[in-house]
Structures are given as C-alpha cells and as structure tokens.
Amino acid sequence: MIHVFVPYKVRPDSLETVKEIVGKFISHIKENEPGTLLYKSFQDAEDPTSFTHVMTFANPEAETLHKKSSYCREFTDVLYPLCEIMPRPVLQNEIQ
Secondary structure, three states: OEEEEEEEEEOHHHHHHHHHHHHHHHHHHHHHOOOEEEEEEEEOOOOOOEEEEEEEEOOHHHHHHHHHOHHHHHHHHHHHHHEEEOOOOEEEOOOO
16 A cells, blocks of 8 residues: 655635635545545644645555546646645555
C-alpha cells in the first residue's frame, strides 16, 4: 500500500471555495477509484487556512489512476492559485 499526506495552506479569502472543491473532489474519488482505499481531507483546528489530505492507494496503479484523472487536474487547476503554501506530497510508511 502507498500512504501519502499532502499539507498545504490557502489564502483566508478562499476558504469556502477550497472546502467546496475538496468536497467535490472527494466525491469523484469515491465514485471512480476503487484502488484508493482512503482519501480524507483535514482542516487544521488552530489555523483554518491549513489543510492536509491523507490517502492510501492499494498499489502504484491506483496512485497513477488518481494522479492522471481529469478531476484531479481540474481540482489542482482551481486549488493551486488559491494557495499560500503549495501542496507537497509526503510518502509515509505505516508502522504495524
């Protein structure tokens, strides 16, 4: 499995837009990516402009499907201009 955390920070005036596009993005993932075993978005309780997406892919093919999807490109096309700190994927290893 592949585990990825993606932290980023948005402009304060874009909070509602970001929350809306994140919700739509997650809906597309749930509908189209059976190999994405987990996809969640978290908003920092102390700094509401900071977000982290947490995802688990079953295999490299599932991750590639996610990255190459049209809705992923559409999401990032809207999100990136709203960011103060750009998303930076961080691979994580699970400790069992």
